Amino acid sequence: MGAAETRRKKIVRAVTQAEFLSVVELAEMFDVTTATIRTDLNTLEDEHLVIRSHGGAIPAAARVVNLRDDEKAKNNRALKKRIAVAAAALVEPNDSITIASGSTMNVFAETISPAEKLNILTPSLRIATILVDNPLVSLFFLGGYVSNYTYSAYGPYASDGLDIFHTDKLFFGVEGFSAEGGLSCGFLEEADLTKKMMKSATKIIVLADSTKYRRRGFCSICALKDIDVLVTDSGLSEKARREITEQGVELIIA
Secondary structure, X not given: OOHHHHHHHHHHHHHHXXXXXXXXXXXXXXXXXHHHHHHHHHHHHHOOOEEEEOOEEEEHHHEOOOOOHHHHOOOOHHHHHHHHHHHHOOXXXXXEEEEOOOHHHHHHHHHOXXXXXXXXXXXXXXXXXXXXOOOOEEEEEOOOEEOOOOOEEEOHHHXXXXXXXOEEEEEEEOOEEEOOOEEEEOOHHHHHHHHHHHHOEEEEEEEOOHHHEOOEXXXXXXXXXXXXXXXXXXXXXHHHXXXXXXXXXXXXXX
8 A cells, every 4th residue: 555545544534533624734644745635635535535625624424415304304303302492492472483494493393382472484384284283373484386305485485475574583404514614505495595584584593413513515505603593412522612602603502
């Protein structure tokens, strides 16, 4: 085995353990030039062993595979429930809230138990179904084209409908989040609608379990600093927690 191949195997192990390493850090670690490390990372990315990201690399496992909403519902159910309970505590009497689509949002909708009147705006068919019979909920549905992957409405009807409303809080989930990569999801329509929902809400609250840290979805939503609160679980490392709070984000650990 040549020196370059040996070094590249070690780079994969180092990146996997650290979750992210910059080109400069890797060059210092292996006592080679940054140009050599960039060549190594390009080769490793071609072999699907790492992903190039913001001047460095993250593990290949961080790549997100788009799944249907009902398939996602099977993943990390216990974590989603803990996060949903913590997020539900942020809902206040007489609030007006927007709830985006997604498996974590479905659990959140099931967890909400309002003591007083609550206005809820959503593009999600499943969330509408969960909440429509609650006598304390005034439910508003954003119509449009409905995806059979996310069971959410998208397109101009959904987007234009947001021009009518302003809510106190927006709750949404993501496929991946990190300080350097921001927040991302799997579909362009979802990213576009989420950005519009952010503009029509006062407080932006994200629900995401710790397994999504340093993962990257296909479409970018926003920078981490653009949200107000991140509700996650105790699996997030201390380093990750510092990186998030340094962005000015309130971190709630469920």
